[in-house]
Amino acid sequence: MTRSSHTDERDARPPGAPDNAEQADERRQPAELFRDLRTSPSGLTSREAARRQLVYGPNVLTRSGGRRWPGELLSQFTQPLAILLALAAVLAWAGGTPALSVAVVAVILLNAGFAFVQEMQAERAVEALAAFLPPTARVVRDDVRCEIAAKDLVPGDILVVSEGDRVCADARIIEGTLMLDLSSLTGESLPVTRSPEPSDETGSLLEAHELVFSGTTCSGGEAEAVVTLTGMHTELGRIAALSQRVHTERSPLEKQVRRATWIIAVVAVVIGAAFLPIGVAAGLGWSAAIGFSIGLIVANVPEGLLPTITLALAAGVRELAAGGAVVKRLSGVETLGSTTVICTDKTGTLTENRMRVTRLWLAGGEMDAARAVHEPRAALLAASAAASTTAEAPTPAQPQGSGDPTELAILRLAEELGVAIVPSQRKAARRTIFPFDAHLKRMSTVNDEAGATTVHTNGAPEAVLPCCTRLLDPQGKSVELDAALRGELSATIDGYAASGLRVLAIAHHVLDDGQKAPAERSAAESDLTLIGPGRHGRPRT
Known part of the structure; x- marks a missing residue:
């Protein structure tokens, strides 16, 4: 559910619709929800649904913020290793080897372009989460069951969920019993039962027996539920929003590459500077000694290291993506590989969730x-x-x-x-x-x-x-x-x-x-x- 240009996030909800911070509201009895959402077991009328669609927006997950690609592209040129290569290219040009200088610049540009494309693909976390939502939904409108586009779902709709369906909005069950797979939200591999009878749970909404959530899968049963939240206001939408607000820190690989870059730079400069007096003492002119020192500095810079790291990380990202994993950054692959201890009880998340x-x-x-x-x-x-x-x-x-x-x-x-x-x-x-x-x-x-x-x-x-x-x-x-x-x-x-x-x-x-x-x-x-x-x-x- 997108934010209206004339309302804030809370005002964009239907009258009486619950706020995620007010868990008790979302777990009200069906009669209270029908009253506050201005709906009924017969569903909304087509006219009312169209009106709410204009007010609350489509039932989709949206990306926050504006264009980020300029900053992402610039970051590829400001990496320590890329800066070191750029300095090497300048020295090579100054030392009278323009061919080597052009080759080093080409390496920097090709690596930056490839890494930029891979980073933009890897950061599509919102699109990956959106894949949990089905393209269509079955609802009751005008007292008739019909199939509509999932993006057209609005608060107050009566959603019909049966075995094999993916739930496309947060809703409260009013009739029937379901077996739900909540692993996309909780990581639990075992399905749970959901029914109209409210539970005594006072903790997380995800533990409420009468609620179903966007992005989960029905593994058994059939039920009708009144939609309470759509789009970015759902539990899945909250995850999508959090994935875009996470503060990024340098990964272990990035820290090691930065450290290795400084070591390479210091060693190269020390060797080049040390050769300068040696070359002059050996009978070389100052011009020849300087040129040779520059050559030594450039030779000590590993031009192939940067693209090798990028290609290795890109291969890891593609392998994880093929398995359904969401990877936001290329360096996240190495971070996962350097993990030594994981404390969790979500075995179905860490394994293939396959029983035998x-x-x-x-x-x-x-x-x-x-x-x-x-x-x-x-x-x-x-x-x-x-x-x-x-x-x-x-x-x-x-x-x-x-x-x-x-x-x-x-x-x-x-x-x-x-x-x-x-x-x-x-x-x-x-x-x-x-x-x-x-x-x-x-x-x-x-x-x-x-x-x-x-x-x-x-x-x-x-x-x-x-x-x-x-x-x-x-x-x-x-x-x-x-x-x-x-x-x-x-x-x-x-x-x-x-x-x-x-x-x-x-x-x-x-x-x-x-x-x-x-x-x-x-x-x-x-x-x-x-x-x-x-x-x-x-x-x-």
């Missing part, structure tokens, strides 16, 4: 997931787990895949065990889905498979085990899940959890011929047969 199934527990013992290729029960476990997912495995068009990292790990396991599931086939076979519930800690699907109706359930072991009455034994037969087996399972699960690993329990239930598919969740998630729990390793580095 490492162990499988099946009746009779556990096994390494990588060695379970010829185990029928392992294949059944992987197929059942994959059937109850909503994620999509990586494809050439989408190398990272889409969906929850844990579900992607399950799909990867199914592929490794030869029971990969094609999304289109999974969708065609699915009759009912009971989405993941944060309170129940499990999800289930009812599928048509090979002429039979099967219920597949996965979730936290403590949530799935109470729904199970039977267990798949080592011979692949369904046997009663007695107290002794439950105790063994609990001990195994506790051991996995103590190792800091995520554990899922997988169960299924094949309905008898003629038995109707359960319409209620409680009926579907009962009398299940436990196939086994699997544990997921930490995100890979």
